[in-house]
Amino acid sequence: MPSRPWRAAATALATVLLVGSVAACGNSDTGDAGNDGKIVLGFSQVGAESGWRTANTTSIKESAAAAGIELKFDDAQQKQENQIKAIRNFIQQKVDVIAFSPVVESGWDTVLKEAKDADIPVILTDRSVDSADKSLYKTFIGSDFVKEGRLAGEWLVEQKKGASGPVNIVELQGTTGSAPANDRKKGFAEATAANPNLKIIASQSGDFTRAGGKQVMEQFLKANPKIDVLFAHNDDMGLGALEAITAAGKVPGKDITIITIDAVKDGMQALADGKFNFIAECSPLLGPQLMDLAKKAHDGEQVAPRIETEETTFTQDQAKAALPNRKY
Structure with a gap:
């Protein structure tokens, strides 16, 4: 009967299409790079x-x-x-x-x-x-975050090596539990231990943000009448702290020595203007x-x-x- 060859051809065609469909699905599941070959x-x-x-x-x-x-x-x-x-x-x-x-x-x-x-x-x-x-x-x-903290501390030790009395330091930490916050704190503490006059009198997280830096620095200034040095774990917290220091009637970079880490453009401008005193780079x-x-x-x-x-x-x-x- 003439219908049988037609049915055989249709079956063969369906088989080819099914195999092709399965193969295509298999390729898409590899996740290798998609159809365009990109990673x-x-x-x-x-x-x-x-x-x-x-x-x-x-x-x-x-x-x-x-x-x-x-x-x-x-x-x-x-x-x-x-x-x-x-x-x-x-x-x-x-x-x-x-x-x-x-x-x-x-x-x-x-x-x-x-x-x-x-x-x-x-x-x-x-x-x-x-x-x-x-x-x-x-x-x-x-x-190397420990190294960054150490470089910041070593610079301060060199600057304050002639100091006869205590040097009061406040520290703006990064996000609690983060690697840069943990390591920068460690490196700075290791370096400043070389000078017993250097004392960290307050240390708190500003969460790496300008707003956090400003808020915590305001608290530091209210609680501590004599602050000689600010060590901020990044430029943004240091920039926020500038606002609090200025509002308190103090001159950033002179009344309070400011050390930060990162070296983003705004931080570098503050350093060039004399509002910051030292920055350790983190690219x-x-x-x-x-x-x-x-x-x-x-x-x-x-x-x-x-x-x-x-x-x-x-x-x-x-x-x-x-x-x-x-x-x-």
């Missing part, structure tokens, strides 16, 4: 708490575009639970590489184990974690290095477990010289 990088940012963080985000977005990497970007708004949720979403989306700047140091083992089980390499940027199992992430790229321009590491991690290449960024320090004259070409 897909899932990145969870701490938030937008400072000028440093804004510059860091810009560097990452621009570098991803330049490198031809598809970036899935998430803003955790300084909440660890948001970051963990974002990482799990990246795992479900089967991205090729995950990178994130941890809000705090602790509490990451479970979600990092999930990424490892999914065979997705993880890169830590700017901040590290305290996981004992180093195999949970591929590498950590960022600054936010990690984007190009991150994209290079993402490609290597995706290709299974070996990378160093710790990659330190190159940075320097600034005095007033050095800030004046650097400002015209400052990128952040």
Whole structure:
């Protein structure tokens, strides 16, 4: 009968279409790079708490575009639970590489184990974690925060080496439990221990924000009639503190010596103007290095477990010289 060949052809065609459909679904599930062949990088940012963080985000977005990497970007708004949720979403989306700047140091083992089980390499940027199992992430790229705190403390020791009486220091800490806050405090304390006249009389978190720096500095000034030095864990808190110091009728940079960390443009301008006295640099321009590491991690290449960024320090004259070409 003439209908049988037609039925056979229709069956064969349906089989071909079914096989093609299954194959296509299989390709999309690999999550390798999508149909356009791009590497897909899932990145969870701490938030937008400072000028440093804004510059860091810009560097990452621009570098991803330049490198031809598809970036899935998430803003955790300084909440660890948001970051963990974002990482799990990246795992479900089967991205090729995950990178994130941890809000705090602790509490990451479970979600990092999930990424490892999914065979997705993880890169830590700017901040590290305290996981004992180093195999949970591929590498950590960022600054040596202890060194930054130590450089700030060493400068102060040198400046105050002739002081005969006590030098009262107040400290604006970063986000409680974060790597930069913990490490910068440690480095500064280690360095200033060389001069027993240097005394930290108050230390509190300003959460790396200008508003936090201003609010806590106001409290410091009310509680402590004699403050000689302010050590702020980042420029933004120092800039907020400037407002409180000025409102209290004191001259920043003269009545109170101000030391900060980061060297963003606003901080460098304050240093050039004599309102800050010293800045230890912490570069936010990690984007190009991150994209290079993402490609290597995706290709299974070996990378160093710790990659330190190159940075320097600034005095007033050095800030004046650097400002015209400052990128952040």
